[in-house]
Amino acid sequence: MTFTLFPDARLTLAREALTGLSVGDALGSRFFVPGGAVAPWPDALPPGPWPWSDDTEMACSVLGVLAAHGRMEPDALALALAAHYDPARRYGAGAVELLELIRAGTPWPVAAAAAFDGQGSYGNGAAMRVAPLGAWHADSVRRAADQARASAEVTHAHPEGIAGAVAVAAAASLAARARLDGDRPEPARLLAAVAGALDPAGEVHRGIRRATALLGRPAVEVAAAVGNGSRITAQDTVPFTLWVAATLLHDYPAAIRACVEAGGDVDTTAAIAGGVVAAYTGVGTPGGVPEGWLAAREPLPAWLTTAA
Ligand code: R7I
Numbered sequence: 001m002t003f004t005l006f007p008d009a010r011l012t013l014a015r016e017a018l019t020g021l022s023v024g025d026a027l028g029s030r031f032f033v034p035g036g037a038v039a040p041w042p043d044a045l046p047p048g049p050w051p052w053s054d055d056t057e058m059a060c061s062v063l064g065v066l067a068a069h070g071r072m073e074p075d076a077l078a079l080a081l082a083a084h085y086d087p088a089r090r091y092g093a094g095a096v097e098l099l100e101l102i103r104a105g106t107p108w109p110v111a112a113a114a115a116f117d118g119q120g121s122y123g124n125g126a127a128m129r130v131a132p133l134g135a136w137h138a139d140s141v142r143r144a145a146d147q148a149r150a151s152a153e154v155t156h157a158h159p160e161g162i163a164g165a166v167a168v169a170a171a172a173s174l175a176a177r178a179r180l181d182g183d184r185p186e187p188a189r190l191l192a193a194v195a196g197a198l199d200p201a202g203e204v205h206r207g208i209r210r211a212t213a214l215l216g217r218p219a220v221e222v223a224a225a226v227g228n229g230s231r232i233t234a235q236d237t238v239p240f241t242l243w244v245a246a247t248l249l250h251d252y253p254a255a256i257r258a259c260v261e262a263g264g265d266v267d268t269t270a271a272i273a274g275g276v277v278a279a280y281t282g283v284g285t286p287g288g289v290p291e292g293w294l295a296a297r298e299p300l301p302a303w304l305t306t307a308a
């Protein structure tokens with residue numbers, strides 16, 4: 001069945017994915033331990049406010065562009081990312097360099113292609129911000145994948161950096177569609193559909209296939225096998241996060257806890273898994289983003305509230 005969503009429905013789905021992404025980012029940041037140690041999940045969560053990081057700041061730009069243009073416009077995204085860039089939000093090293101080049105006038109295609117000695121970035125930054133775009137495209141996985149590519153290329157020219165974004169957007173599109181249909185996909189079916197949107201020769205694709213073979217295993221074992229994001233790359237981050245989302249699609253708090261207990265790049269793994277899961281669960285619903293967690297998250301930037 002194909003259909004087209006009413007614009008307000010797109011915006012609601014994308015906003016809820018952004019809520020899941022930003023709460024995951026902000027709470028995950030409270031548990032980030034440099035050097036690879038894992039902070040255990042506590043009996044009581046830390047008191048708010050939980051500040052969000054670059055994951056949320058960039059995702060707000062993605063949603064702002066969709067709301068303003070009705071589609072992903074790479075030029076508008078480049079301008080928004082550069083305009084809202086706040087170095088205190090703990091951006092990736094390559095992203096700092098790139099956004100400063102754009103602010104100084106370098107065209108984004110030139111800046112993105114020059115990153116990392118001309119191979120382009122395969123950091124996890126294009127994947128971490130894209131779940132709202134996937135939810136926006138609940139009516140078409142293919143469109144979600146194409147638009148994710150357009151959003152990723154602005155900062156991540158390497159095919160693996162782009163594949164990470166395509167995979168996460170496809171997962172969020174399928175999650176939002178499942179919510180509209182009232183039909184939760186089997187984890188293996190969800191991951192197979194995501195893998196189908198990717199180049200089978202790529203490392204992100206291979207990682208998702210490996211993660212699929214580990215469905216039913218403990219999350220820490222899966223993270224040990226496919227990566228927990230500690231390398232900050234798409235290849236090392238996206239397969240585990242989508243395993244978490246597919247496995248715990250009905251249970252946002254459990255998905256965030258699984259990311260925290262796996263260690264690594266916790267703010268970003270929780271942002272990715274949280275964005276996809278919230279596209280399915282919503283906010284304040286059974287299994288959804290808890291209202292108390294949302295209240296503890298630092299408010300989203302005022303400029304987004306007026307834009308979307
Ligand atoms: O992808 P990006 O925006 O980083 C996002 C991450 C998230 O965890 C955020 O929470 C924040 O902490 O940063 O930023 P990039 O700097 O483009 O990529 C992230 C990292 O991936 C880089 O700092 C490198 O360590 C690594 N990386 C590469 N290493 C070698 N060669 C990315 N691309 C390459 C590469 O081509």
Ligand code: MG
Nearest residue numbers: 053054055267
């Ligand atoms: Mg971050």
